[in-house]
Amino acid sequence: MADHREFNYRRLHSLLGVIPIGVFLVQHLVVNHFAVYGEESFNKAAGFMAGLPFVLVLETFVIYLPILFHAILGVYIVFTARNNVKNYGYFRNWMFKLQRITGVIVLVFIAWHVWETRIQIGLGNADLDYSLMENILTNPIMFWFYIIGVVSAVFHFANGLWSFAVTWGLTQSPKSQKVVSYATILIFLVISYIGVRTLIQFAYGA
Numbered sequence: 001m002a003d004h005r006e007f008n009y010r011r012l013h014s015l016l017g018v019i020p021i022g023v024f025l026v027q028h029l030v031v032n033h034f035a036v037y038g039e040e041s042f043n044k045a046a047g048f049m050a051g052l053p054f055v056l057v058l059e060t061f062v063i064y065l066p067i068l069f070h071a072i073l074g075v076y077i078v079f080t081a082r083n084n085v086k087n088y089g090y091f092r093n094w095m096f097k098l099q100r101i102t103g104v105i106v107l108v109f110i111a112w113h114v115w116e117t118r119i120q121i122g123l124g125n126a127d128l129d130y131s132l133m134e135n136i137l138t139n140p141i142m143f144w145f146y147i148i149g150v151v152s153a154v155f156h157f158a159n160g161l162w163s164f165a166v167t168w169g170l171t172q173s174p175k176s177q178k179v180v181s182y183a184t185i186l187i188f189l190v191i192s193y194i195g196v197r198t199l200i201q202f203a204y205g206a
């Protein structure tokens, strides 16, 4: 019975990592990328997202609660669950370890990022506009903190798609797992580029 419950929790953990958290991550980075087309474009895109009806209800059910569940069970998996990884070979074992390491980095990053943006805006201490991110990212320490946080989040998502496909039985043969490996490397490179390019824009205006 307890095993059955744990199985269901792990399935839910896996699903939430892709829908809605992964979908939100990609959407968030794409909307922020409007910064590259200028201050006004970013303010318009961010303003549109913030102006969606029932935005707090949407945020709570699509972002906060799923991330909270995924993060709490994720920390439990990282620190207490036995690594029952099958013998996938050198590369996959490293990906397995990096999945856990990036999960912890992403947790710290998200907590800090939400604190200095969404919570400060909610408290009325900051406005949601281009200069908010510009002020944060012109500090070189914060710039590198954001680079590490964003690249870790994208890695965690892209590599997570690979293990998601295994978890849900979508890829069973070694050949299909290899194809998905290449696809997820491509996803990692494209989305990382979108995220990093935006950070460079805010920091250096280039």
Ligand code: HEM
Pocket: 010, 013, 014, 015, 016, 017, 018, 021, 022, 025, 070, 071, 072, 073, 074, 075, 077, 078, 099, 100, 103, 104, 106, 107, 153, 156, 157, 159, 160, 161, 163, 164, 165, 167, 168
């Ligand atoms: C941007 C936020 C995040 C996204 C998009 C995300 C996405 C994913 C995805 C798609 C998976 C693969 C699911 C599977 O293996 O079936 C996954 C696995 C995992 N995530 Fe996250 N995640 C995020 C944040 C976190 C956080 C904050 C933690 C906390 C430590 C975490 C810990 C884990 C762990 C430990 C696994 C591996 C689970 C396993 O091997 O069974 N994740 N994540």
